[in-house]
Amino acid sequence: MDLWSNLALGLSVAASPENFVFCLLGCLLGTLVGVLPGIGPVTTVAMLLPLTFSFDPVSGLIMLAGIYYGAQYGGSTTAILVNMPGEASSVVTAIDGHRLAQQGRAGAALGIAAIGSFIAGCVATVLIALAAPALGAVALQFGPAEYFSLMVCGLVAAVVLAHGSVMKALAMVVLGLLLGLVGTDVNSGVRRFTLGYPQLAEGIDFVALSMGIYGIAEIARNLEGRDETRAVRTRIGSIWPTRRDLVFCLPAIFRGTVLGSILGVLPGGGALLAAFAAYTVEKKIARPPRHFGEGDLRGVAAPESANNAGAQTSFVPMLTLGLPSNPTMAMMIGALMIHGITPGPSVIRDKPEMFWGLIASMWVGNLMLVVLNLPLVGIWVKLLQVPYRFLFPSILVFCCIGAFAVNGREFDVYVLAVMTVVGYLCAKLDCEPAPLILGFVLSPIMEENFRRAMLISRGDPSVLISEPLSLAFLLAALALLFVLVLPAVRVKREQALQE
């Protein structure tokens, strides 16, 4: 069969001793930069790019890919342990993951994250092998109108499915949208809400924002707690997830994988949207639903599987269409071009050993990451036993270094400080920060696509409903709103009847 011979070809490339070492190197580096805040995969790939010119293109690509999905692994480690998501896509993992860590189940959460990612990685690999060209075509169906409607749908879902007060979730989404608008307007070049700071011309830095709102605000909140509440956190439960945990999470892992694989293909907020969508879907359909937001393993399993699957399928439009779905992929295209390979539909035909080698290497890499990370879980968990008076200052220092390192300027450290205050206030007001982050990341994409759609249609908004895909997303958003309103209507009517 074609598929198997292709995969066999890929495996023979990926398993060659040389490529094996490069894959290992990439995964190790990726995990490292994922754990360290501030140094993301984009920076790492950029720095190592010139190094790969002397390699065989396949080896270079395998290593760079390893860095990328390795970072997804590493990012979730800090999200779970210290509530400090290093990557946008691990923001959701922090919600339940960190709660679990506080309950002494950090080991189980880390283990499930690793296993979920591995399973997602395996399934996504086969999926790419089976449907790469078809998946690539999906990305081409999306014009400005479709993207806008998809973002609307995503944001509505975030509000509907957030736990706690709907009003608060809505407020957080809107606040996130507004924060996302800071910076230079793409259409006119005018600077908006920059308060005269040229450093804000390209917007608020994501790392500073998320570390402030999550990481440091968390520390501040912890410091107010009494000693015994903190002691709970240092108690360590079982290091490994039990077999029951695994069976419990398996459906969540598979649902996350499917969602992640599909959404990962889309440029822009694909992987992030995937993690959010997986989490919210899980929360709606998982039975029993009671623990979400308070430390449910499935709340870690689903988004982690989704972002890993998404990370892998994001290679599809890059390789088959030459379309980068995120900055790391844009850099990969650069790397390929420098090797004289032009990404596009002809890559599979002309360079099968590279295409299939890369895909097979992802599977090898995922295996490596599990092997690497499972023993590390024990070490990470021990980290939590470090007394708080040492742990807190170190996190604080790491956050500051991280915020500084992204652009190498002290301004972002001030942004971090301001965002800490925002995050602390949110925590005090019982507002979940996750919808804010989603709004923040999606708002520039959403605005750009809306205005682009309007420019192309010369200002006619009917284009949003005349495109079938766009209409479908808007209808889905409407349906979600209905779900939101319905129970409220029912409750109100009951109240009315009682009176």
Add this chain to the structure above:
Amino acid sequence: MTRAIRWAGVVACLAALIGPASFASAQTYPDKPVRLVLPYAPGGIVDFIGRTLGQRLSEELGQPFVAENKPGAGGILGTDVVAQAAPDGYTLLLMDPAIIINPTLQENVPYDFKKDLKVVSVISSSPLVLVTSPALPAKTFAEFLAYAKANPGKLNYGSAGIGTTPHLAGELFSARAGAKAMHIPYRGIAAAFPDMMANKVQFAFSSITGAKPFTNDNRVRALATTGTKPSSAYPDLPTVAAAGLEGFDVDLWLAVFVPAATPEPIVAKLNKAVAAAIADAKTVEAFAKVGVEPRGTTPAEGNAIVAAEFEKWRKVIKDGGIKQP
């Protein structure tokens, strides 16, 4: 005794004042690592060329030339870092036409490129390529020109964002061809291609690296390049100037700048090292991979080129009414 110490202090202060100019002599330069500021984030052409150049300059002059990304505000922040740096040859800037476009397009640009900076060498040239949606009936540049003139106000063109070279090239084309087209900005030119394949956007002036993946298998149509001579990346395509719009010349040049007060001997030494670096076969090969051709000028030629570019784009921005309100 005290007087002697006081005098020694005065001498030391004077030495410190004139020190940077007199001690940074061309003979000993460079005797410590040199910063090469790249005002963009990692991953783009400036980043790649900067790192390649930095590596070669280190080999030429025996001191590390450290490429340093200082992104922000469309290159203004990084440019300003160098504009304010000590004029001792230890802070260099690699920058593209945005250095002269930004001051025209935006208010409150902190540097004055004429007063604060000067050119060491214009190191490279890279034309843009005119690409069109395959759905258009036009198969050659002449046909496209006629088509654009016949459909004023109906065509859309994509760009890498407001004030970028692809945007201004589109504006220049509209003005020269007398065919007004709608500007649709994207964040980076790559994002414009799916919409071009779907014929939502009809044409764009793209960087060569951005266009190659799509023109290789004709998912979009390449019609012409924008240089004064045909590009080695598209040897079969005519230039826009040769195919109908005489004098049309859009070049995504890159130049090395230093603070304006940098001593001439150091500039001369740097110029020689840059010339050697970009003449090297390995550099030529690395540049060619991203569609960039080494150029190399004297400082005087470089300053003249940059000044002429400034005038050219200022006129396009003014006539096109694209200065921000």
